[in-house]
Amino acid sequence: MPASTHNTAANPWPDRRLLLRGKALQRLSCVLGLVLLAGECLADGDLTTGFSNQATIRNTRHNLTQRQATGGPAGVIMDTYRNDYGQVCVYCHTPHGSNASVAAPLWNRSIPSTTYNVYSSNSLTQTPSQPGSASLICLSCHDGQQAVDAVMNMPGSGRYNATPSPGFLSTWSNPSGLGPFAHLGLNEAECLGCHSPGQTPIYKVGAADFTIAAIGTDLRDDHPVGVKFPAANGNGTDWKTPGGSVTGAKFFDENGNGRMEKGEIRLYDYGGGPSVECGSCHDPHGVATVGTIFNATFLRKPNSGSAVCLTCHSK
Numbered sequence: 001m002p003a004s005t006h007n008t009a010a011n012p013w014p015d016r017r018l019l020l021r022g023k024a025l026q027r028l029s030c031v032l033g034l035v036l037l038a039g040e041c042l043a044d045g046d047l048t049t050g051f052s053n054q055a056t057i058r059n060t061r062h063n064l065t066q067r068q069a070t071g072g073p074a075g076v077i078m079d080t081y082r083n084d085y086g087q088v089c090v091y092c093h094t095p096h097g098s099n100a101s102v103a104a105p106l107w108n109r110s111i112p113s114t115t116y117n118v119y120s121s122n123s124l125t126q127t128p129s130q131p132g133s134a135s136l137i138c139l140s141c142h143d144g145q146q147a148v149d150a151v152m153n154m155p156g157s158g159r160y161n162a163t164p165s166p167g168f169l170s171t172w173s174n175p176s177g178l179g180p181f182a183h184l185g186l187n188e189a190e191c192l193g194c195h196s197p198g199q200t201p202i203y204k205v206g207a208a209d210f211t212i213a214a215i216g217t218d219l220r221d222d223h224p225v226g227v228k229f230p231a232a233n234g235n236g237t238d239w240k241t242p243g244g245s246v247t248g249a250k251f252f253d254e255n256g257n258g259r260m261e262k263g264e265i266r267l268y269d270y271g272g273g274p275s276v277e278c279g280s281c282h283d284p285h286g287v288a289t290v291g292t293i294f295n296a297t298f299l300r301k302p303n304s305g306s307a308v309c310l311t312c313h314s315k
Contacts, residue, residue, distance in 0.1 A: 051066070051208075053286065053293060053294045054288065054291075054292045054293045054294060055288075055292045056286075057088060057284075057285045058088055060285075060294065060298075061213070062088075062091075062284055062285070062286075062298075063088045064084075064085075064088075064091045064148060064149070065084055065085065065086055065088060076176045076178060079174040079175075079176045079178045079180060080178055080179075080182060081180070081183070081184050082147065082148050082149040082180065082182075082183060082184060083149040083154070083169060083172040083174065083183070084174045084176070085149070085151070085154065085172070086175060087155055090108060090153075090154070090155055091108070091148070091149065091151060092107070092108055092137075093106045093107065094106055094107075094108040094151070094152065094153040097152060097153040097160045098153070099111065099152060099162075102133050102136060103133040103134075103248075103270070104133055104137045107137060108151045108152050108153055109137070109140045109141070109146065109151060109152065110146065110150065110152065110162075110164065111133075111136050111137070111140055112140055112143060112145060112146075114143065114145065114217050115130065116130060116131060116139075116143075116217050116218070116219050117218040117219060117220050118130065118131075118219050118226060119219055119220055119221075119222060119223070119224035119227070120220060121224075124224065126227050126228045126229075126230060127227075128224045128227040129227070129228075130226055131226045131277065131278075132225070132226055132268055132270050132275060132277050133268070133270065133277075134268045134277035134278060134279035134280070135226065135279070137279075138279070138282070138284070139215065139278075141185075141186060142186060142213060142214065142215040143186075143215055143216055143217050144185045144186040144187030144191075144214055144215075144217075145185060145187075145217070146185055147166075147169065147183035147184055147185050148183075148184065148186065148191070149169060149180075149183055150169060150183060151164060152164055154169075154171075154172055159172075166183050169183045170183070186210065186213055186214040186215075187214060187216070191210060191214070192210060194207040195207045195208055195211070196209060196210065196211045197209060197211070212297075223276070223281070224276060225275075225276060225277050226275060226277065227275060227276050228273050228274070228275045229242075229267050229273070229274045229275060238313060238314050239312060239313065239314060240252070240311065240312055240313070240314055242265075242266070242267060243256075244260055246260050248268065248269055248270075249266050249267060249268050249269060249274070250266065250267045250269065250274045251264050251265065251267070252265045252311050252312070262285075263283075263287045263300050264300065264301075265281060265300055265301070266279070266280055267280060268280065276312075281299060281308055282297070282298045282300065283299075283300050284298055285298075286298060287299070287301070289301060
């Protein structure tokens with residue numbers, strides 16, 4: 001992975017001259033609250049789904065082509081900080097030229113080579129190791145080291161780079177006509193410069209709060225990932241036994257059909273025994289338990305009454 005795939009300049013905000021063209025000026029004026037009424041701010045084409053978190057990944061935060069429909073920066077402003085590929089799946093997956101170094105389907109991002117500070121606790125019976133593939137694919141965006149648009153294979157032919165750099169990413173042409181020049185990651189100096197509470201400049205007011213998504217490289221305050229599931233489990237232990245098994249994983253087969261389904265907690269096995277990873281409890285595409293509304297924070301099942309925790313833990 002390249003040392004950085006995003007702009008680390010002290011002032012990443014764009015030269016405003018790049019925005020003074022056609023509708024771009026109208027939209028920028030809307031964001032700055034200079035001339036247009038609030039109702040006219042929605043004329044920039046922001047999707048009306050407003051991250052409704054239902055029915056399809058298109059309506060979740062993992063659709064990086066989407067912007068909040070109301071209350072925040074006009075979509076055109078975002079085009080200067082990360083590429084709008086116009087395709088939902090490409091930010092993570094590619095049909096060709098995928099990353100063969102990670103056990104993830106058609107993965108389109110570099111995998112962190114970071115040594116993470118892992119979880120520790122006096123109550124742990126297993127020592128966590130470094131995160132496995134089912135965590136690293138999440139951390140490739142959520143640890144803040146890479147830009148959120150740092151894909152290896154952009155849409156179209158001849159747009160592949162195994163180590164995507166800012167120069168490579170800037171060859172993309174956004175639908176708005178604005179050229180991207182800053183490619184920002186989920187960290188305090190970049191994305192969270194707008195997307196966190198307490199930002200006072202008017203162009204930051206109303207930007208959605210993304211702090212919960214910024215995990216960083218210190219995992220000590222998060223659920224342990226890379227931790228082996230105790231071999232001694234079942235009756236008489238603190239652990240329930242995952243009844244389902246498929247190649248490379250064990251799972252808690254709650255409906256007894258023998259298939260590992262989206263809503264079922266699972267453990268990943270890379271050869272050293274089943275372990276807990278980010279994907280054990282979270283599905284990045286969203287899981288709807290009742291109706292079409294997805295469980296909060298992409299959980300595989302609702303955590304009311306600690307249901308996620310009690311899937312594995314006998315308490």
